Amino acid sequence: MLRKWGMLVLMLLATPALLFAQNTGKLSGIVTDAGTGDPLPGAQVIVVGTQLGTVTDVDGNYFIIGVPVGEYDVQARFVGFAESTVSGVQVSSGYTQEINFALNEGVELEGIVVEYERPLIQKDAVGVPKIVDAEQIVNLPVRGAAAVAKIQAGVVSEEGSGTLNVRGGRGAEVTYYIDGVKVVGTAALPQAAVQEQEMIIGSISARYGDAMSGIISVTTKSGSSKFFGSFEGITSEGMDDYGYNLTSVALGGPVMGESVNFFLAGEYLSQGDSSPRSVGELRASDALIAELQANPVSMSALDADGNTVYIPVPASLGETYFPVDETGTVVVADGGITAGDGTFIPVADGVDASTMNFNFMESADLLGADDFTTDRAKRTREYERFALNGNLNFNVMDNVRMRVGGRYVGSNGESVSTRNVIFAPENNTANERTDVQLFTTWTHYLSNSTFYQLQVDYTDRSGKNYDPRFGLSSRADVLGWGDIDNDVYATTRGYKNTSTESVQVGVDDHGTADPADDTPIMANRPTFTYRWEDGKFPNSETVGRLVAPPGGTGPAGYYQFHNTQLRFNVMATTQIGLHQIEFGGEFEQRTQRSYSLSGRTIGRYVNDDGALYSPGAEGVSNDSPEDAVTSFDQLNWNQLEGATGYVGYNVFGSEEVDSEDLDAYVNDIGGLEAYNVAPHEPIYYGGYIQD
Template sequence: MVLTSLYSILMFNNLYGDREMSKTKVLLLAIMLAFAPFYLFAQSSGKIVGVVKDKASGEPLPGVNISLDGTQYGAATDVDGFYVILNVPVGVYDVRASFVGYGEVVQTGVRVTADKTTEVNFALEEAAIEGQAVVITAEKPLVEKYTTQSVSLVTSEDLENIPVRGFTDVIATQNSVVVQDGNIHIRGGRDDEVGFYIDGASSVNPLSNTQSLYIIQEAVEEFQVLAGGYTAEFGGANAGIVRTELKTGSKDFKASIDFQTDKFASEGDKFLGTYSYRHHTGVATLSGPLVSDKVRFFVAAENTYQGDRAVRFSKGFDLVQLNGGPLIDQRSTAGANPDTITSYVYPDGFTPKQEEDLWALQGTLSFDLSPLTIRVSSSYSDRTRQHVSGLGFRTPMLDMLNNRYLEDQFTNLLVSTKFTYVVNPKTIAEATVSFFNSQFNYSDSYFGEDWLKWYDSTAVAQHTNGAVQYRDAYRPKDSYFFNGFSFARDGDPVNNYTLRKQNYIGFALNLTSQMGRHHEVKFGGDYRGYKLRQFIISPAAISRLGANNVTDITQVPKADWVSNALPNNYGYDIYGNEADVDKFEDGVKVSQKPYEPVFAAFYVQDKIEYNDLIINAGLRFDYFDSKGRRFKDINAPIDQIVDANTNQLLDEAFVDLDAFQHVSPRLGFSFPVTERTVFYMQYGKFVQMPELETIYAGNSALSRQMVNPRFSFQNPFGLGLEPIRTTSYEIGFRQQLSNVAAFDITGFYRNIKGQVQVDRVEPTNGLTPFNTLVNSDFATTKGMEFSLNLRRVNRIQAQLNYTLTQAEGTGSTRTSAVGALERETPRPTVISPLDYEQTHRGSVILDYRFGSEEGGPVFKNFGANMLFRFNSGHPYTFARSEVGQSDAYASGVDYMTDPRSRRALEPVGSSRTPWNYYFDLRLDKTFKLMEDLQATVYMRVNNLFNTKNVINVYDASGLADDDGFYNNANIEQRNSYLQQYGEAWLNFYKAINIENGQAYWDVLGRELYGHPRQIFFGIKLSY
């Protein structure tokens, strides 16, 4: 990357240093045409426009010099007094107007926002002699007249005071954003329909279409939430886009150190009505010039440690006490010396084996080599999370005797370099190179990534000095069994190893030209080429293969290996070695090349700006080449599809998918009726690929699904999936009520077609029917957004956000229809409320703050920020449990995932969970320690009133504290367990499942309640 950047700098200097301007323009145009089309980069700068007039006469002043203090950005007014400054990096500036014979005027605190036009007008007074500049504090307009769609904005100033921390929690305060079970939905879209950008480069994981990178809050200049309607520059996200713009280096050196922690009490001890979850966060920032004023940097580093990342309402228990005596393993009672446990205590208010350690680094480096500027942005994060090892990732209450654990490590790096060349004061050319690399892997606490040892009794015994013994060479002892519940033994391993690697290299070119006063024409293109690798294996395979005789897994018959080890590999062979070519041995595809999808786009748009009309018109061309496959003919003779000896799919049964191409129009209008009243409308068509994890699979994994489908009836893959298409409409009204208050109201409607859903394929050639994914779901969402903003007046600043949404469709997830398929009943074809719909959702932010010259010694520089969040419940379907294939531990929840043991008692989505209310608070006070050094001490509290918000319920009861099984004496299976295991089973079930929701969390992967109160104390030093 460094060599690439240096080479590009030299090339740009050679090209533009000595040539005539006309040749430069021709060359830039040739480059643009040569590199189009490309994909998914976005501008991360804004525009400043304005008019300069004589204050006395009101006449326009031509030739006035406009500059941004501390930068090389500037312009001169034309004969109409009009000026424009293009490509201004996001941030806050002091804008200066100077003209011979007139006094200088400086407007301070002008905020420039990505892809927005900021208007800064001046009125200059004649002055006989030069004097001090008149300084005016700029106020952000309460009504945005240049914006043709609804945009939510969170600035760095907002982030300093808000009582919540973290990307998801911050944007969840904005209109149209719903966070359900940790997943982000915008305007009723699925969680895979949101795009994420950092400094103009995509940070989306294409396998899941989710955010990959961690974002340091102190590194952010602004967050932007574009909900539903956006210009032709953007693509690949149908529901909304979240943009993160990083800070730019300051003209003077600045530094800060911030540390906060909730470690105010010992583990399990209550303090102020809550517990310590062993969290701390430390952040350091440094900013300033490097070598000269023309080179500036900003860097932020963070470490966040969470001893208990689950942060859940939990209640401790003593199993020995609940059992009425020592725990005797009921699987070993036939022996002379049954295993006996005399102590099993689960802690109060703390979830073990939920540690998380995160390190992150973000920064920017800017070179001002006028007329060329270079900006390098970099984001790096390395996150390690601990998981329960024995019986499942979310079973800490069943794992207290096991000292072994699993870790996952998620490492991401995004580097982008943008070259900006000023062709002339009104024409800007940009070229961007970007590189993204990501790796995810599991690691065992005993043997790391050496998964072949995970089930090796000799290696385990050696590692534990003989403390952990297996029943044979490669099989651990059976778990403990007490009163119908299984509990992990010490040393129990996890039967899953996963390794994923992905990277992309991206290029982008954009040309922006202000044509006259009214037209800003922009066109460009982007390209991203990925390389995706994955290896998933079952380490217990050796025990299933008669491991006593296995010394070299490569000597195991290939068909036996893939049948027992269950690999899902591409970019690797079936043993976990990186591979770049396809290779067959003994009828088995032993290695498979990585997937290398290509996403590209080209766009053109014209922003037309008049005083009473703004039009944003654009056209976007998207190109998606997923490199996926589909069957030539699923009904062809079976010997042309499957190898009869290995039950593996044949390569010749497939053909490559054609690339998809799509043209999307975008059109937005804004009608400034007055300076205080604006109407706006937005229309657009959007297209995106489904999650690539729905398309990509190793050949052996596909074979298990399609030849032996009992393995994956609920989580199938899809062949031949096409892009999802959305049409969006929006109409809104902005009104300034007074000099300090304004509101914005927006109505929206979205129609989504081609969402992914499971379906059944029934070949006519004798191949077993199997489930697959197809583009068959559709949805409609509509609603209204309302926001009210109050500028700071009498120390108080306020913001109110409210969204009313109706989201309906034929399926909420890609497997919503699996119940109908397994029961062989008709698939849903009528729309019903989507599972993540929250009809009412809103937030109120109040900030009350004393200045440095008020409040006296106690309240001087004291502030309080209060955040109130509320939302109505989400839909669920009241259902009856028929238990089916379950056990004494999970009988109260298994029916919610297994359609064979579930009977709906009402139309889909007819019931609702309860409303949720959260109140968060931050108190802070700043002290001046030295001339340029200050300290801020603060406390922030999440869920101040410790409200036990119900976020999910049991379908059989509609409650979070009653699963409809434990107390229901009419259920035969429940009575059978009670008769078999006695009252101790009831005690165990209540403590583990009813009071702590263990089985619900384990089986469904989500929580019944929101987070409890959490209190942080912190200090920040700023220079």
């Protein structure tokens, strides 16, 4: 650990780093006499509303570096000349805006105000940047950083996906920055918080040294000396089936005059369908699904006219038999069959019992095209998200600025596979995510031509996936996910294996009164057993060889993760003549932890001898009954090894661990602690210098 931090200190002192997504820009230009065209040395140029400004050199040239991203009025003054103001100047991160002034002689003249127009070509751009400011973002018909980037040339994205492919690159090759913080996880922000968004594709500046396909850099708004705010509400209720609702609030203003200001924005999003598409989705009605869940299988027979009919079989039918008469024909009485366990199966009048086929077929296989609809709003795609972004800005001294900010995003949603959605939409996966980012930026202007910036930021991202049918009060609950006795699997228990058994149905006395001549009359009766048991579910069983059957395919897996990122950045910029020299440095350490667990696998080790449907520990050998468990913490390594995958946790996923012992792991020394696996902790550092 000392060696690691020692390397960090040396790097910060002596090595410029590879990456710093700065959030300042530069102004430059020339101030001339409008009448003669001669330069005006010593003219004053200021950024209105800030403490930034400079004077022109002997050739009338000026530059102002370290201007925070935003929209400003820039003003030029010179003794004996009317002042001139260019309003609405957009300062973008890392770029120079050229603003030239031509002043009219005469102290009595009123000041001139000119509206700024952004140039079509950014002269100092490296690569192909596309900058979208706050006003443009509000007017676009899309929301979110990825959606705004999708409309740029050279960017391809599959419909319904947030993955961007820039000039043929992979989605993972696009890097996001928010206020100079490299994003780990979601880049969600309240739209009202965005000051500008820049996307760079193609050749990329040296300060983005590890970027491969593209950079998306978002700069958020700051407060000001005056209060401002906004409110936005959007809903699609009553206009479509997607259930889109959004509320956004933003507020900024002074805390202590011009010394301290703040900005805060929050946004809540709720979607009934998080990925709506115009083609819609094939759907069976809720009533039809309920009917299939109650009667997942059917048996065929012939009626009096020789037509095939199908008889639904209730899922409640247990491991039992159908009674038969002396001819081996199932007994139909009082309008149906009464099974050995008392389950009653209604049979229509006129059905020939001798033609019944007891090799059950799935009831869903009997449906036709008229039983389905195509609905645009898909099932089980609900999503909620709350995003919060804010910052405090301190003018510590005339030449020192400090910005402290953060971002919080909490979301939850659900997803279901295409295989399950038609007949088993309840067999889905719920997910929860939490993202927190904090940063502090220190900017020190050493002179009008030199400044440096230090930034430290920390990111914490965590989340979990689970089966919402069971809830999740603790990880130990997963032990019961594979228990087929659970009411969740009432439909799955309805799938049966069929066999026959020979039973005595009467006595043949051969026409004599002598009991010694009697012989039993035997017949084969159909018997039924559960096809599935604890931990074994219809993974490969399908309807029409396409989709999952009613009741689903067993429990979804459990997954949790916790990732953090700590970064230190330093950069400096100085103007030497026509050269703007910039150099910087970065150190980054990530810690990545994850844990996955199969509920169906560990469910086979549970000792549930009193269970009604699948008693006993199916995964435990009769020679080792002591391996059966009644609680999660009783599972041993051999049982967990095939059910888990993890890094940065102990074998139960209950504790985060930071170390591992390979010798203990290989040789099974020290109990379950021997199987701790340390987290992935990649370290990244580097430097750049550019002119």
